[in-house]
Amino acid sequence: MTFLEQLAEALPDGALVTDPDIVEGYRYDRTDWVQPGQPVGVAFATTTEHVAAAVKVAAAHRVPIVPRGAGSSLCGGASAIDGALVLCLERMDRILDIDPVDQMAVVEPGVINADLSTAVGDQGLFYPPDPASQTFCSIGGNVATNAGGLCCVKYGVTRDYVLGLEVVLADGTVIETGRRTIKGVAGYDLTQLLVGSEGTLGIVTRVRVRLRPAPSGASTMVAFFPTAAAAGDAVAAIARSGLQLSLLEIMDRATVGVVDDWKHMGLDRDAAALLLAQSDSPEPLRAEEVERAATLCDQAGASYTAFTSDPAEAEALLQARRLAGPAIERLGEAIWDDVGVPRSRVPELIARIEEVAERREVRVFTFGHAGDGNLHPLFSVPRGDEDARARTLEAFDEVVEIALELGGTITGEHGVGRIKRKFLAAEVGTANLEVQRTIKRALDPAGILNPGRAL
Structure with missing residues (x-):
């Protein structure tokens, strides 16, 4: 029996799709400049049992598996591979439990981040990671x-909110990691190992997340700067101040302009950079924190500062930041970078990104999470302009190298995926990388789980 015949037999009717027109839509993720391979089919799982059954058949036939959720990867992490099975989890989209006493929720992997936030918000709770x-x-x-996400400067990242996982391993075995208790140190922390592993060690089928009480409100500040360096200086001053801001985001002139072109938000297009800050501390502290942030921005040379406690005004400002990526993607082929540096080096990183773009004669838009030093230089290439694309890819690599030179990381949150594997050893070291590969071989000896990614 062939692989596809055995797989169709193991799954419910209609779960395995080989129609080329349907498969085509699942070859790509959001990394539109990465050419995907041609998979043999797409399996749509709706239960953990379906995932385990598909993995067992794939393991028996040594067929690689590309796990896929919403396909929003920006590092080629969910793009298809020649001869692989795309295992799609988008239909596993149930919120299984929200526990307001223990402040946790259990969800399937296909749940959309915003839907979880809305559901827990209805019970007075808050799930902080918010890409x-x-x-x-x-x-x-x-x-x-x-x-x-935007709130990571205060609340941290996904790893800080994952309490446990249900995972299908490379042979189809199902394990659970983590616990419901607040404390626990029994055994190795496999939960933390699996978070960030980009589907290379196991396929997550259930997630238990930590929740927090929802903040009672927020105060928001916007500041415009005549130079990007001045904005970077403000970020450094705010970091030194010890303010517990829940958000600190930056957008350069080009990004502000393209968002305003699209949505006509009345932003200051003459400013070199926009800085957004927010505090969700209890009153009156939150108002004091954004006022202090505004003062630090003024001292760094801001041309304009303002702050508000009005939720509608704050949401309009945050929308400008959230729309940055989609606005730029409308212009042509988008090549996302994602690097992080120590916050003290943010001004230098911004300046050097500008220098690279000018020297390489490429178009770049820089924005991101200034509060933790994680910036997203997004390069835009006219579709079909191969010369510009080549120069842009050179600029992309140069920005990654600059981040490492400044004591930073090749990726803050998008992942290594396909596009940054060549830089991984430069960041973690060859001995460290070999330890990681040993772990990969132990959990996936046949190398079928998302091969060619991360390591």
């Missing part, structure tokens, strides 16, 4: 890349 893609990225994908 700018929260309206279309899934919790499973967030776990795979240890996604961050």
